[in-house]
Amino acid sequence: EPEVTQTPSHQVTQMGQEVILRCVPISNHLYFYWYRQILGQKVEFLVSFYNNEISEKSEIFDDQFSVERPDGSNFTLKIRSTKLEDSAMYFCASSARTGDGDQYFGPGTRLLVL
Amino acid sequence: AQRVTQPEKLLSVFKGAPVELKCNYSYSGSPELFWYVQYSRQRLQLLLRHISRESIKGFTADLNKGETSFHLKKPFAQEEDSAMYYCALRRTGFQKLVFGTGTRLLVSP
Structure with a gap:
């Protein structure tokens, strides 16, 4: 069964550095998402992406964040100038043709900002 | 704004006992409700969606618009x-x- 994959599984970075989290969505899916979960808190929506555009974003997704689909398979989340409070588990998800389809989640990237 | 509340952080039951994981929501419109499950060291997986009215792994959940609830139930854990x-x-x-904050279900032998 096809799955969403994410790399790296863990990333440690220094405050102020840029990080890029990578995701490979399920191949025939057209909608892509990023969520995050700060330790001990709920899973929070960051952004959704369709047809090379952001289709929905939360108030968390400010200018520090950007998303890109640089090629036909990868979907990336870039965090510029990381802050301590960016430490979290970041989940990528994808869904099929329609925007209201089931979202399939990746295993997550644990980001630790020191 | 939408909100999902799961009042129990931990629910501990014995094998064979009934289980009910509570979920309440606040939203003025017509929502779609889901239950996701995350087994140890695995990814989030969709368990149920209310529109399907299905039973998966013995779990069911009914949307109660009057009580704004979508509790997850299983008769024998x-x-x-x-x-x-x-x-x-x-x-x-x-x-x-x-998402709600999640409930950890622990089923003991």
């Missing part, structure tokens, strides 16, 4: 049901999922 369970809401026509 199994040890393999031990996991983190998240209730989530989505506004019809939108993509964003709003």
